[in-house]
Amino acid sequence: MQQEITIVKRMSNIKHKIAVMSGKGGVGKTTIAVNLATAFALKNYKTGLMDVDLHGPDIPHMLGVENAILEQSTNGILPLKVRDNLEVMSIEFMLPSKGSPIIWRGPKKTGAIRQFLSDVDWGKLDVLVVDNPPGTGDEPLTVLQSINQLDGVVMVTTPQAVAGEDVRKCVNMVKGLNIPIIGVIENMSGFTCPHCKQEINIFGKGEGKKLAEELDIHYLGSLPLDTTVRKDSDQGKPFLLHDSKSDISKKFMEIFSKIENRIKK
Ligand SMILES: Nc1ncnc2c1ncn2[C@@H]1O[C@H](COP(=O)(O)OP(=O)(O)OP(=O)(O)O)[C@@H](O)[C@H]1O
Ligand SMILES: [Mg+2]
Known part of the structure; x- marks a missing residue:
């Protein structure tokens, strides 16, 4: 009970809370969460x-x-300041060594996330972005049920039908809990060959739009496959900071503006 009150208090100090989710693994949730938080920070939102x-x-x-x-x-664990306006918190910071796995079952995971929400001293924030593991299991469910007044979920898919099928389940879970879906992003959507400049749809195209129409959710746009995205992630740098004028950064900022407008409404 005390923990619940603390979570509500902590979360009430944060104006906007956004969860990034997908029913499918490896579709780019973390990449999008990192760049979304970076974009908010660049626009002078105090971001977690x-x-x-x-x-x-x-x-x-x-x-x-x-x-x-x-x-x-004196008020809890302080998140790590990464750069101006951006602070971060991850279980990774608490592991004894790089490579140590977390081998926990459901209740322990739920407890850890709730402890995260109650013990981390974010102070006052404009935006909190929460990066989730794939699927509809303990972690996303705990986030959806524990964060009061979540603005909504940014859903990520890739263009394959198999991704769409898993994302549909995730969308239905969120809807079932009466939490808004901010919209869906189709990531890894097409690849422009650097040699012949032709677009190759490695994973297909259009699943995001299709899902949006079918499930009556907002379509936020697509991001192409781009080798700089993968390289930047591996090197510990959001692609937005690498080159804000690149095609992928421009496309991302169009999506960002839609998310910003939707949470401001
Ligand atoms: N548009 C893109 N172009 C090229 N590589 C990408 C793109 N988006 C993501 N990646 C790369 O794909 C890999 C998976 O991305 P990421 O880790 O963000 O996915 P995820 O959905 O968070 O995965 P998980 O389900 O394991 O949490 C990473 O190596 C990332 O750099
Ligand atoms: Mg991830």
């Missing part, structure tokens, strides 16, 4: 990024802060 992927916490690597050591305040 919380990684609740307990089994595969990739945020610290993608932000180049894997070896960070956290500090405490």
